[in-house]
Amino acid sequence: MDVIFIAGIFMSFFIGLLLITKKGKALPDKILSIWVLVIGFHLLGYHLYYLGLWDTHPHLVGITAPFPLLHGPFLYLYSRFSLRNDLSLRKADYIHFVPFVFSYLYMSRFFFFYSADEKVMVDKGLVDDFSIFSSVLLISFILSGLLYPIFAYRLLSRHRQIVDANFSYDEKLTLDWVKYGIYGIGGVFITVALVVILREGFGITFPFNADLIFYSMIVFLILMMGFFGIRQKNIFSHDTSDLVVITQEDDIARKYYKTGLNSETGMQIHKNLGELMQEQKPYLNPRLTLSELAVLLNISPNQLSQVINQYERVNFHDFVNRYRVDEFISISAINNHLNILGLALDSGFNSKSSFNAVFKKHKGITPSQFLRQRLET
Incomplete structure (x- = not known):
């Protein structure tokens, strides 16, 4: 598994660097580059835990805990702005990151005021200081990971309607690979939900580390998203003022x-x-x-x-x-x-x-x- 983690971490930072230095990059490229780097840090954080470094370096405990709250919003925003000509995010778009920020603010007392021994005790469940917060955070991960792919898929469906209403061709106008990315992210969090239900709800103990399934899937997704994201160009790079938007074909x-x-x-x-x-x-x-x-x-x-x-x-x-x-x-x-x-x-x-x-x-x-x-x- 070390090889998979190392490869995923390296590719995340490498692809992120390629996207940042991509010539003529649009807003979707910037969003994807940040998302890829976030995934890289997320994989790095879990890899440190997997290697047992949380035990020897307790101040690393929980450092990337809220990161799963970012994947859904980044997927949604990337899908959304791949279909638009916006040059920057709107103020309202930052609302999607409020749960992530709030989680870190709530955990700040853990990071800055708990001793190394206290952090180890919290991590091993010997004290209940953050037990409720951990449960809420886990439920939030699952809901975010399931709902945002649905929202993103609806955007792509609308995009398909716009393409069919305005163009007689669809080469370079489709985002099918993003659809597969949506399926992938949704699949990851569905798997997470099933594992949590079986492990926490029914007390089933897996003979292997089930977390490795999630992170292996994420490594594969980052390779796919990075490869196609680097090649992707802005779909509606021309004037879109004359595009006809179709929403209800039967009305x-x-x-x-x-x-x-x-x-x-x-x-x-x-x-x-x-x-x-x-x-x-x-x-x-x-x-x-x-x-x-x-x-x-x-x-x-x-x-x-x-x-x-x-x-x-x-x-x-x-x-x-x-x-x-x-x-x-x-x-x-x-x-x-x-x-x-x-x-x-x-x-x-x-x-x-x-x-x-x-x-x-x-x-x-x-x-x-x-x-x-x-x-x-």
């Missing part, structure tokens, strides 16, 4: 009440949109956005979004890619000498993986299966 009237679009105008725009897509084929632009298509129709992005949702019953992403799929089917019938990727690129897609996923979503089978079936009929 069109309430969603677009400010567009001022009546039924007659909507039908006319829908007709113009169909003619534009058939004649000019703007979907052949692999990076077509809702705003760009709205400019071609001389209407606002919100009006165009309303028309697509109301008359086509799909979001912008699916609307445009439906035309691309049809284009692929059409040109593949007369250009069967080209490979599938070449045909996909000519149809407006910009990657094989995106094309395969979109085609299967719209047709229920893969492109190769479709072509094979067409040859057999």
Whole structure:
């Protein structure tokens, strides 16, 4: 286990340094760099305990005890600001760290006024000075570790809606790796909760140090988060003022009440949109956005979004890619000498993986299966 801890601690500080020195770093990079360093100190603190140094150096007892309260807030804030263009945290964002600060303030008398012998007695449970506080702190760890991943996941779900409402592509616009990080953090604290319930509630004694499971999972997560975080660029680095935000797909009237679009105008725009897509084929632009298509129709992005949702019953992403799929089917019938990727690129897609996923979503089978079936009929 020493190797795992040492590797995790080293990688935490190394990745944190890389993120701090990353060129063109945005606010999410700064948040992630601090979070990674916090994890490094957290791992270091437990490693010192694991090596038995708390017994020989009692003043180290509990020095990183409140650190688990930081992981949930950092995960949430990193997810949140990865979807925004903010340059700094707002005052309200610091509220997430109040429990952490309060914990250290409460423990200050332990750190500064307890003797070494008294700290050892508290650590071994020989006195009850901090027993209630320890229980409250443990419950807070679990609640924080379970609730914040839920909040972060909801942010990513909203982000997915924004992408589908405004972009016809999703390469470099997704944060799927953050979703896996959310699953990982949630998994760590679910495991913690189960171990605590079994150990404290049912008195079950594990034949091994169960804490090592948590920290091994954290080491793996830090490697993943650091690797992808270094590569990640700001998703909405351009002007986001014209992005259409979709929140309730089934409530069109309430969603677009400010567009001022009546039924007659909507039908006319829908007709113009169909003619534009058939004649000019703007979907052949692999990076077509809702705003760009709205400019071609001389209407606002919100009006165009309303028309697509109301008359086509799909979001912008699916609307445009439906035309691309049809284009692929059409040109593949007369250009069967080209490979599938070449045909996909000519149809407006910009990657094989995106094309395969979109085609299967719209047709229920893969492109190769479709072509094979067409040859057999």
